[in-house]
Amino acid sequence: MKSYIKLNNSCLDFPIYEGSDLSFRNKISSLGKKDGFAKSNIITSGRRIVRGLDNINLEINTGDKIAIIGPNGAGKTTLLKLLTGIYVPTSGTVEINGKVSSMIDLGFGFLDDATGYENILLSRIIQGESIKNKQHIIEFAEEFSGLGEYLSLPIRTYSSGMKSRLALSSAIHNVPDILLIDEFFSTGDIEFSKKSRDKITEIMDNSSIMLFASHDLNLVKELCTKAMYMKNGQISYYGDIDKACSVYENDYL
Amino acid sequence: MNFLRNNIAIKDLVFSIQNYYSWMFMAYFDLKLKYRKTYLGPWWVVLGMAISAGILCLLWSTIFNLDWKNFLLYLFSGFIIWTWIMTIIVDGPEVFYGNSSLLKTYAIPPIFHVLRKSCLNLLLFFHHLPLIFILLLILQPNIDSRVIFTLPLGMLLIFINSVLYTSIIGIFSARYRDVEPTVKALMAPMLLLTPVLWKPEMLGEYINYIYLNPFTYMIGIIRNDLVGQEFDAYIWYGAFAITIAQLIFFIIIYSLKKNRIVFWV
Numbered sequence: 223m224k225s226y227i228k229l230n231n232s233c234l235d236f237p238i239y240e241g242s243d244l245s246f247r248n249k250i251s252s253l254g255k256k257d258g259f260a261k262s263n264i265i266t267s268g269r270r271i272v273r274g275l276d277n278i279n280l281e282i283n284t285g286d287k288i289a290i291i292g293p294n295g296a297g298k299t300t301l302l303k304l305l306t307g308i309y310v311p312t313s314g315t316v317e318i319n320g321k322v323s324s325m326i327d328l329g330f331g332f333l334d335d336a337t338g339y340e341n342i343l344l345s346r347i348i349q350g351e352s353i354k355n356k357q358h359i360i361e362f363a364e365e366f367s368g369l370g371e372y373l374s375l376p377i378r379t380y381s382s383g384m385k386s387r388l389a390l391s392s393a394i395h396n397v398p399d400i401l402l403i404d405e406f407f408s409t410g411d412i413e414f415s416k417k418s419r420d421k422i423t424e425i426m427d428n429s430s431i432m433l434f435a436s437h438d439l440n441l442v443k444e445l446c447t448k449a450m451y452m453k454n455g456q457i458s459y460y461g462d463i464d465k466a467c468s469v470y471e472n473d474y475l
Numbered sequence: 476m477n478f479l480r481n482n483i484a485i486k487d488l489v490f491s492i493q494n495y496y497s498w499m500f501m502a503y504f505d506l507k508l509k510y511r512k513t514y515l516g517p518w519w520v521v522l523g524m525a526i527s528a529g530i531l532c533l534l535w536s537t538i539f540n541l542d543w544k545n546f547l548l549y550l551f552s553g554f555i556i557w558t559w560i561m562t563i564i565v566d567g568p569e570v571f572y573g574n575s576s577l578l579k580t581y582a583i584p585p586i587f588h589v590l591r592k593s594c595l596n597l598l599l600f601f602h603h604l605p606l607i608f609i610l611l612l613i614l615q616p617n618i619d620s621r622v623i624f625t626l627p628l629g630m631l632l633i634f635i636n637s638v639l640y641t642s643i644i645g646i647f648s649a650r651y652r653d654v655e656p657t658v659k660a661l662m663a664p665m666l667l668l669t670p671v672l673w674k675p676e677m678l679g680e681y682i683n684y685i686y687l688n689p690f691t692y693m694i695g696i697i698r699n700d701l702v703g704q705e706f707d708a709y710i711w712y713g714a715f716a717i718t719i720a721q722l723i724f725f726i727i728i729y730s731l732k733k734n735r736i737v738f739w740v
Contacts, residue, residue, distance in 0.1 A: 237738055307582035310734040322582075330580040335508055344504060347497045348581055 225320030225399040225430040227282040227305060232314035234275040234304060234455075274300040276455040278314070282431055289442035289463060290435040291470050292452035298435040301452070302326055302402045305433065320399030320430065327404070329389030338373035338380070338388050339363070345392040359395070366421065367391040368414065383411060390418050394425065401429040405436045439467045484729035487584035498587055502594035517602050524603055528554045531672065539677075546674075548614055552607050552698045553671040559600040560633065560693055564662055566592060567641040568648035568655035575740035585736050586642055586729070593637045597630075607701060622700040629696035632714050636693065639721040646732050649739040665690060689717055 275297050282288060290298045303309050304316060306324040331348075332341045342363045347353060364373065367387045377385060403422070426432050426445060436442050442449065442463065449466035451459040459469045479485050491498065510516035528551045535550065536543035571578065574588045611618075648654035666672070669690040675682050685691045692713035699707060 237735075239739070303579075308579060308737060324582075327576075327580045331574075331577040333508065335511060336504075340504065344501065347500055348577065348583060348587075350494060350497065350583075353496055353500055 223319070224284050226284065226318075227280065227400065227431065228315075228317040229278045229280040230315045230317075232275060232278040232304065232311040232316055233273065234300060234309055235312040236272045236274050238270040238272060273455055274309075275304065275311070278457060280450075280457065280460070282433070284430040286448060287426065287432045287446045288434070289446035289449040289466070290433060290452060291437070291439065291442060291449055291466060292458070293474065296452040297455040298452055299326060299404050300455075302404055302433060302435055305400075305402055318400065322400045322402065323396065323398030324402040325390075325393045325404060326402065328393050329385055332377060332385070332389070334378040335376050337376055338367070338369055341377055341388065342373075342392040346395065351395075362395060363388075363391045366394065366417070368417075383414075387414055394418070394421055397425050397428040399429060400431045401426060401433070403432070403434045405438075439470075443467065482726060482730055483733055484586075484726045487586045487729070487733070491584055491586050491590055494587075495590075498590040499594055501591045502598060505591070505595045506598050520599065520602050521606060524555065524558065525606060528606075535672065544614060548607075548610050548616060549674065549698070549702045550672065551610055552701050553694055555600070555603040555607060556633075556694050556697050557666065557669065557671045557690075558603065559596060560690060561662055561666070562596050562599065563593070563633075563637040563640065564644075565659055566596065567637075567644040568658055570641050570645035571649040571736050572740040578737050578740055585645075585733060586638075589638055589641045589645060593634060593641055596637060597634055600630075611701070616703045618703040619700060619706070621706070625700045626697060629714075632696060632718060633693055636718055636721055639718070639725045642725050643721070643728050646728055646736060649736055650732075669694065686713065689713075692717060 278301070290301065292298055300309070302324060303326060304311060305318065306322060306326065310316075331345070333344070336344065339360060343356065343359060346355075346359050351359065364370075367373065367390075369384060369387060369391075372380065372384060373388075377388065380388065403426075423445065426434075432446070434442060434446055446463055448461060449459075449463040450457055451466045451470050453473070459466050506517075513519060515522070531554065532543060532547050532550050535541065536546050570588055570592050571585060577583075577588065578585060644654060644658065648658075665688075669688055670685055671694060675685050678684065686709065692710050695707065695710035696714045698704075699710060
């Protein structure tokens, strides 16, 4: 079965709620706004919306290794989250065929009082892994993270580098059909950086489709075959990787 | 039928029930983490419960001149079931915004978090249940054998209602943050209005008013048979009616607002 991703005129709007907009009082007071009763200008001027993704049309097929580049706030992570299924488009369609695995916000949701072992197990299980694979998950984490005895300590004792090692160990496991990665190479010491890069390259090579959001242009040129340059929630350029990088550099340098 | 099969709420519910091990494991783990760094662990909860119910019983039987033996089991079981229900009601509103990082990181159905929380609350209730059994052994009241069926069925009904209620209130309180303080403020007087600390017959001619309170049914389905009260079919009709009403409301609200939750938390 071939893996593919198809996006058709996909838009994603983020409703912005101010503190007061999350309360009943404002909702009630806005009922009387015609009489000049309402104090809030948030509701009277309509709800604020930020368009995170604007009219995205995209077709990605088996064998595509795509880099997503662009400035902060361009919509790179949002696009990845849309493809993961965390967000549903406000309008337009998203069609995905294949098992998706994502590495976004690694280590989010880790519990400070739980040990390294427990956090890895929890994060795998929440992603649907069976508890039967417990031994396998633990062995892999021991070997890959290299954290040794620290794995049986609560993670509040970890340094940030150690936490990111743990996070990466919990994310890397199986080879999915579609792999979505958000920037992550910046953490960890030299030894671990190399190790994780080797492992991820291996997984990237074996997955059918890969999307990789990064600011490291040299790295994406090394790992990807195509690139998507995003700007203001839109795809500004999609195609050849060198061309995409030069368009991006021309815009900002 | 097709409508139900394609409904988002039903689909998510079925999917999560099929993957029961993940939320059950998480709930068990939450419990484990709760007792870490304590010496007595779960016994603190049991001890606390025994002390407060014991004091209440002593106080009430003195003030109202009741037969304490008769009242002890009634008060204990009512108080223990009330504690379970109150935890469900008070914890419910934060189920989504308390898990915002998980909701924004993993593409798992939001109801997963609801089941995890409901399962944790059920496990906590299981801690207290032995207290009732110990009292039953000591006092040996005259109870009907139907309790073998009504006890598990009653617990199942409360569990189902806790899942439905938590999903509904979780969605509302993710959107409107006033919901949580409102619920908390209402729960204290509810204890006084529910037949937990007093018996319905003490109300005299006003006894029928207890049927206006949904908590009467939820407590009654478990407690009545445990303390050897006469079978009251209305309690069961009421509990089933509440479950069906909540189920319908859950299907509507969850299907409409599921995709918005991630933006609100």
